[in-house]
Amino acid sequence: MASEPRRSPGDLSVVLPEVAPTDVAAAVDAAVAAAGGWARTPLPERIARLRVAQEALAAAKEELARGIALETGKPITEALGEVGAVVAKIDLTSADAERWLAEETNLGGPHPALVRRRSRGPAAVVGPFNFPLHLGHGANVAHLLAGNPVLFKPSPLAAGVAARYGELMSPAFPPGVFQVVQGGGAEGEQLCLDPRVRSVCFTGSVAVGQKLSVSLAHDFSKDLALELGGSNALLVCADADLDKAATAAAEGACLTAGQRCNATSRVIVERPVAAEFQRRFLAALTAFQPADPLLATTKLGPVISAAATARFARLLAETPGDWLLRGAVVPEVAGQRGHYVRPAVVLREDDGAADAECFVPLISLFIAADLDHAVRLQSASPFGLTASVFTRSEATFRALGERLEVGNLYANLPTTFSPSTLPFGGLRGSGNGRPGGRGFIRFTTAEQAVQWAEW
Numbered sequence: 001m002a003s004e005p006r007r008s009p010g011d012l013s014v015v016l017p018e019v020a021p022t023d024v025a026a027a028v029d030a031a032v033a034a035a036g037g038w039a040r041t042p043l044p045e046r047i048a049r050l051r052v053a054q055e056a057l058a059a060a061k062e063e064l065a066r067g068i069a070l071e072t073g074k075p076i077t078e079a080l081g082e083v084g085a086v087v088a089k090i091d092l093t094s095a096d097a098e099r100w101l102a103e104e105t106n107l108g109g110p111h112p113a114l115v116r117r118r119s120r121g122p123a124a125v126v127g128p129f130n131f132p133l134h135l136g137h138g139a140n141v142a143h144l145l146a147g148n149p150v151l152f153k154p155s156p157l158a159a160g161v162a163a164r165y166g167e168l169m170s171p172a173f174p175p176g177v178f179q180v181v182q183g184g185g186a187e188g189e190q191l192c193l194d195p196r197v198r199s200v201c202f203t204g205s206v207a208v209g210q211k212l213s214v215s216l217a218h219d220f221s222k223d224l225a226l227e228l229g230g231s232n233a234l235l236v237c238a239d240a241d242l243d244k245a246a247t248a249a250a251e252g253a254c255l256t257a258g259q260r261c262n263a264t265s266r267v268i269v270e271r272p273v274a275a276e277f278q279r280r281f282l283a284a285l286t287a288f289q290p291a292d293p294l295l296a297t298t299k300l301g302p303v304i305s306a307a308a309t310a311r312f313a314r315l316l317a318e319t320p321g322d323w324l325l326r327g328a329v330v331p332e333v334a335g336q337r338g339h340y341v342r343p344a345v346v347l348r349e350d351d352g353a354a355d356a357e358c359f360v361p362l363i364s365l366f367i368a369a370d371l372d373h374a375v376r377l378q379s380a381s382p383f384g385l386t387a388s389v390f391t392r393s394e395a396t397f398r399a400l401g402e403r404l405e406v407g408n409l410y411a412n413l414p415t416t417f418s419p420s421t422l423p424f425g426g427l428r429g430s431g432n433g434r435p436g437g438r439g440f441i442r443f444t445t446a447e448q449a450v451q452w453a454e455w
Contacts, residue, residue: 006157009073009302011292011341013366016071019159021183024190031122031149032196034176039119039147043101046145047094053172054090060168061087063132064133067161069293072129073339074256076294082134085420089138092420096441097145105200111453117445119147120223121198124191126179129304130259132158133165136422138436139201139225140169144178146444148199153181153188157304192216197415199444203261203436206357206429218314223443226431227424228387229261229357232415236269237371240390242277244412248388249363250284252414254343257303258361261430262408264385264415265355266364268374274367281323281365282345282357288361290333290340302339303360312360319362321346327362354382371396375403384427386415407433 008014038046040102057064064086065079074082104115127136132154140150154162159182166180173326181191185208192200193215200222202212209228216222234252236245252264269277293301303309309329316327327344331337343361350366350373368374378387388410389397397411407426410417424437 006159007153008070009304010070010336012337014070017160019156019163019182021187022179022181024181024183024187024194027151027179027181028122028191028194028196030176030179034149035119035121035173037174038119038140038149038177041043041147043097043145044148047097048340049172050090050094050141050144053169054087056168056172057083057165058087060164064161064164066294067164068132068158071158071161072132072304073293074130074296075301076296077298078256082131085134086137089134089420092438093138093141093145093441096142096439100439100441101146101445111451113449113451115336115447115449117146118448120224120444120446121148122151122196123148123199123201123444124151124153124194124197126153126188126192126200126202126204127155127158127162127442129155129157130256130261132161135227135363135436136162137165138440142441143199143444144173146441148444149177149179151179151181151191151197153183153191156182156184175204189215195219198220199223199225201436203227205229209431224432225436225440226444227261227426227436228429228431229359230263230383230426230430231265231355231357231381232262232383232386232388233266233268233376233381234264234415235374235390236267236273236277236390237374237391237393237396238272239388239392239396240271240273241392241412242273242275242280245390246277246280246284246389248414249281249344250288250414252299252388252416253363254285254288255343255416257301257357258343259303260310260416261357261426262416262418263359264363264388266360266366266378266381268366268368268377270371270374271367271369277293278324278365278377279345285325285343285345287341290330290342292334292336298362300343303341305339308360309341310342311358312344312362315358315362315405316344319346319348319364320351321348323347324365350377357383371400375400378404382429385430386410386418388413388417390413407431
């Protein structure tokens with residue numbers, strides 16, 4: 001029986017081209033063959049080759065953004081922002097390479113010495129659908145600059161735009177140095193577990209990340225970087241600017257239809273301002289109406305698949321609490337069938353539940369008796385990716401920040417405000433703190449200490 005064709009989540013009448021799986025073993029063979037030469041290539045030449053790729057990506061910005069919007073349902077304005085970040089990442093990571101890959105000398109020991117960074121060898125980068133280019137690209141660029149051939153395994157839900165990205169990137173490098181590996185879970189597992197692959201960077205679900213960790217435990221010299229999502233909280237203190245907090249909460253919940261690892265899925269508000277915040281928050285959410293992702297005015301596109309809409313419907317049916325905004329699955333928008341939903345808000349009790357990542361625009365609102373209670377509510381989640389605190393007091397923010405175990409902490413900003421100029425990684429169930437952002441290149445090489453006596 002033939003498999004169901006891939007369709008655009010924003011317009012189910014659009015059939016997307018099929019992309020054939022890659023021969024994984026052959027791709028790894030090519031990366032291994034290229035590894036020695038690429039490792040010996042001087043850093044200035046590696047940077048120069050990335051600049052060639054950067055020019056090609058910049059020239060194709062609109063094409064790539066349209067591909068992202070068509071294939072994943074991300075609104076075109078967001079998609080253009082993603083491609084802009086892809087282009088800028090090469091500048092940022094090149095600067096990181098010049099800083100972190102430089103040899104250290106004159107270390108003050110008994111003998112002349114240096115510490116140098118050696119290329120690790122072929123790297124597997126497994127990317128998600130929600131940022132089909134940007135998240136994988138950050139690791140791709142870091143590994144390439146470190147002298148490691150890259151095998152980029154995109155999500156099969158974004159295979160087409162990833163293939164085009166590969167066509168733009170690959171010509172800038174010698175054969176085997178940069179390859180796109182297409183396929184599903186079987187190809188991803190084969191790639192990551194191949195003993196010749198010396199680094200793995202995975203962005204995705206907790207279940208797959210845990211499985212990878214167990215499977216690679218015996219190969220302890222293989223570096224593993226994990227980014228596994230979040231259940232991120234926005235804390236609203238009694239002294240907060242409620243308009244700004246409400247706008248940030250709505251944006252954090254609805255960007256990319258809630259399908260961001262750093263999306264706002266929980267809002268924790270101090271009791272004295274809870275009623276007024278609730279009013280302003282519901283008003284702010286009215287700006288996010290489902291619409292065609294290819295329209296420049298769209299702020300809320302579809303979710304990725306029928307399975308995502310089914311998960312949203314199940315959460316609406318099963319999440320306990322009082323519904324302030326019921327939300328709904330919307331099969332058709334302006335005569336166009338797609339995987340559309342309307343945001344939902346539920347007022348929850350402090351039941352100690354540790355929520356899983358929902359990855360849809362559903363927000364749980366909690367009322368905290370005081371800031372100690374707010375911290376307990378935030379900490380109830382097993383994740384530790386991002387948190388945002390809205391307060392007019394820097395002292396309050398700093399005091400709370402000391403107690404919030406997250407990799408990315410913000411004051412008076414959305415939980416989704418994660419610029420490429422900063423490190424990005426999660427704690428606790430969100431990962432091992434090293435999957436991307438500024439400085440990731442530190443994890444792409446093996447450190448070697450060298451010293452010598454008289455010749």
